[in-house]
Amino acid sequence: MKPVFRLNAASVHFGRPATAVRALSDVTLNIQPGERVALVGANGCGKSTLLRLLHGLTAPTAGHVQCAPEVRQAMLFQRPHLLRMPVQSNIALGLWLRGTPWREAKVLALAALARVGLPELAARNARKLSGGQQQRVALARAWATRPEVLLLDEPTASLDPHAKREVELLIEEFANAGAQVTLVFASHNLGQVKRLASRVIYLEQGRVLADLPVEDFFGGDLLQLQYPAAHLFVKGELV
Numbered sequence: 001m002k003p004v005f006r007l008n009a010a011s012v013h014f015g016r017p018a019t020a021v022r023a024l025s026d027v028t029l030n031i032q033p034g035e036r037v038a039l040v041g042a043n044g045c046g047k048s049t050l051l052r053l054l055h056g057l058t059a060p061t062a063g064h065v066q067c068a069p070e071v072r073q074a075m076l077f078q079r080p081h082l083l084r085m086p087v088q089s090n091i092a093l094g095l096w097l098r099g100t101p102w103r104e105a106k107v108l109a110l111a112a113l114a115r116v117g118l119p120e121l122a123a124r125n126a127r128k129l130s131g132g133q134q135q136r137v138a139l140a141r142a143w144a145t146r147p148e149v150l151l152l153d154e155p156t157a158s159l160d161p162h163a164k165r166e167v168e169l170l171i172e173e174f175a176n177a178g179a180q181v182t183l184v185f186a187s188h189n190l191g192q193v194k195r196l197a198s199r200v201i202y203l204e205q206g207r208v209l210a211d212l213p214v215e216d217f218f219g220g221d222l223l224q225l226q227y228p229a230a231h232l233f234v235k236g237e238l239v
Helices: 047-055 087-097 102-115 131-143 161-175 190-196 221-226 228-235
Strands: 005-014 021-031 036-040 062-067 073-076 149-153 182-186 199-204 207-213
Touching: 005 047, 021 047, 021 062, 021 207, 036 047, 036 190, 047 062, 047 073, 047 149, 047 182, 073 131, 087 102, 087 131, 102 131, 131 161, 149 161, 161 182, 161 190, 199 228, 207 221, 207 228, 221 228
Parallel strands: 036 182, 036 199, 073 149, 149 182
Antiparallel strands: 005 021, 005 062, 199 207
């Protein structure tokens, strides 16, 4: 099966060469259609940069990144940017920019809002919504484009427990909607990783130090013996 993403020694450096910050270093990995991949690690380890690299928002400084050009993908940021306009128009605008007629885009936007349980907020100013509501609107906006790849950067980090669970359930529902929907997400919530991921990639200082099925990552023995840094991270003891 052809990978959705193929990275070969991909690196990302920010700044001038003499003082450049290495956000990612020599990352080599493949992500197959239908996988649920969690990116974990401490703040600044490169999770967000890797997501932006996969989505084409950041170019590699070195190495190669191949993305299947025919695959539709969408990205959800930790703090979604919503325009100062009605919720329905926020969603319809993305569809219109992709070539959907405005009238049809508004109908599809309303259907997407119903999918996340917020059809009654269609006429509300998107900037006036709660954090949980904004994140669900952002999910609706992403899902309206019918993505085959969904990239999520800490999608529930700033939400209260109830809103966090609502958004997580929606993500799981979207991932289950089709056999080939690929999910790649960054998270500090290891419980969430256990619930949503089939594969876990642990990063430290821009390098991939562990890449394991979720049951092996949290299984203990293999992680402790072969990936001691990741084992300490899981135990909450990594300095």
